[in-house]
Amino acid sequence: MDTKRRKFLKMAGAAALAGIGAPALIKLNSTSAFASEEPAHEAPAHGGETAAHGEIAAATGVRLGMVIDMRRFAEQPELLDQAIAACHKVHNVPHFPNDRKNEIKWIWKAPYANVFPELDSIHKSEMAKNAPFAVLCNHCDNPSCVKACPTKATFVQPENGIVAMDFHRCIGCRFCMAACPYGARSFNWQDPRPFIETYNADFPTRMRGVVEKCNFCGERLALGLEPACVEVAKSAGAMVFGDLNDPDSEIRRVLDKEFTIQRNPAAGTKPSVYYIV
Amino acid sequence: MYNKGTIIPGLMIFIVFVTFPLWYNGLSAGPVPKPELPVGEKECVAPAKEMRDNHMKLLNQWRDAVLRDDDRVMVKVGGKEYRKGLQTTCMQCHTDKEKFCDTCHTYAAVQPSCWDCHLTPAVAASKKETL
Numbered sequence: 001m002d003t004k005r006r007k008f009l010k011m012a013g014a015a016a017l018a019g020i021g022a023p024a025l026i027k028l029n030s031t032s033a034f035a036s037e038e039p040a041h042e043a044p045a046h047g048g049e050t051a052a053h054g055e056i057a058a059a060t061g062v063r064l065g066m067v068i069d070m071r072r073f074a075e076q077p078e079l080l081d082q083a084i085a086a087c088h089k090v091h092n093v094p095h096f097p098n099d100r101k102n103e104i105k106w107i108w109k110a111p112y113a114n115v116f117p118e119l120d121s122i123h124k125s126e127m128a129k130n131a132p133f134a135v136l137c138n139h140c141d142n143p144s145c146v147k148a149c150p151t152k153a154t155f156v157q158p159e160n161g162i163v164a165m166d167f168h169r170c171i172g173c174r175f176c177m178a179a180c181p182y183g184a185r186s187f188n189w190q191d192p193r194p195f196i197e198t199y200n201a202d203f204p205t206r207m208r209g210v211v212e213k214c215n216f217c218g219e220r221l222a223l224g225l226e227p228a229c230v231e232v233a234k235s236a237g238a239m240v241f242g243d244l245n246d247p248d249s250e251i252r253r254v255l256d257k258e259f260t261i262q263r264n265p266a267a268g269t270k271p272s273v274y275y276i277v
Numbered sequence: 278m279y280n281k282g283t284i285i286p287g288l289m290i291f292i293v294f295v296t297f298p299l300w301y302n303g304l305s306a307g308p309v310p311k312p313e314l315p316v317g318e319k320e321c322v323a324p325a326k327e328m329r330d331n332h333m334k335l336l337n338q339w340r341d342a343v344l345r346d347d348d349r350v351m352v353k354v355g356g357k358e359y360r361k362g363l364q365t366t367c368m369q370c371h372t373d374k375e376k377f378c379d380t381c382h383t384y385a386a387v388q389p390s391c392w393d394c395h396l397t398p399a400v401a402a403s404k405k406e407t408l
Contacts, residue, residue: 089406155345166344197404198405199396199400199404202365204364204394204395205396206394207390207393207394218347222347222349
């Protein structure tokens with residue numbers, strides 16, 4: 001009896017030791033075996049994303065962007081209202097008066113402190129204190145909404161860099177709304193049609209249960225027109241629209257000349273909308 | 278066969294019940310719908326037979342071309358150019374959804390969801406901008 005117990009304990013101890021030791025041995029072996037291959041594996045995986053930490057690599061090809069000159073908007077307070085009205089008319093955007101929950105936003109007004117919370121300070125200019133800022137979808141180079149979308153209903157158009165929406169595919173999960181750091185997306189909690197003032201027969205409405213946002217007027221660009229808001233604000237120089245990758249474009253001339261800021265650059269989404277404040 | 282007396286009458290009742298929609302309508306599928314064709318326009322983007330069979334596929338192709346592939350090349354019909362689009366192209370000639378689309382769709386009991394978002398000419402006119 002005693003000898004049997006002794007034998008059993010010995011074997012159990014040996015087995016336990018082997019069990020504890022085996023993973024460590026396997027781990028040691030595997031690292032030494034694959035160590036030489038590792039750099040070759042890593043290069044392609046990281047090369048496509050960002051070149052180095054903190055460095056912004058510009059996308060190639062046409063990349064549409066916008067410069068919003070808040071000095072001009074502050075001079076003419078009615079200009080922003082006109083731009084918003086033009087956008088909403090063209091895109092059949094509904095209006096829900098005094099109803100923040102149902103609000104549908106394509107281009108809208110927000111105070112400086114909400115648009116640039118990380119740049120907000122106690123002693124800021126009169127304009128930053130008082131003027132409402134024009135806010136719209138930033139059509140990011142690295143959009144978090146596109147990554148979140150499970151159906152690819154929102155995607156980057158490779159031809160022009162627009163972050164587009166395909167309402168046919170949207171299932172209304174609102175992941176994109178949670179992912180967007182700019183609050184640029186709105187959900188249709190109810191049928192928007194009763195709240196649309198006038199219909200533009202050239203553009204569809206939306207239905208209950210889809211997310212919508214600014215589309216940089218993709219449908220107007222195809223007809224050779226500028227975005228509706230730009231068309232209104234352009235003459236006053238408040239908005240400049242164009243190809244960010246074309247060094248001879250008007251938008252690049254403005255960007256070269258003026259100091260501009262962007263919304264929440266720390267989010268790493270690389271927005272295409274620049275502000276002159 | 279066991280229980281012949283109940284099984285055979287039971288089967289007969291079942292068959293009569295299942296085929297009820299057929300014989301109730303006198304074995305006819307009702308009058309074939311005649312969608313109202315546009316006046317003055319003779320040519321569509323494809324021959325009538327192909328449009329009748331495959332218009333839904335064409336609409337899906339146009340949708341994907343315009344929205345996803347940014348391929349908005351115009352469609353040429355009889356010397357005239359049209360944009361790809363249900364609301365912007367089809368309904369320019371087929372101006373009455375109720376008398377064109379709905380006639381067949383109602384007959385075939387299909388409910389396409391196009392009009393949840395796209396505006397029919399009638400709906401678009403109901404809230405037209407007053408100049």
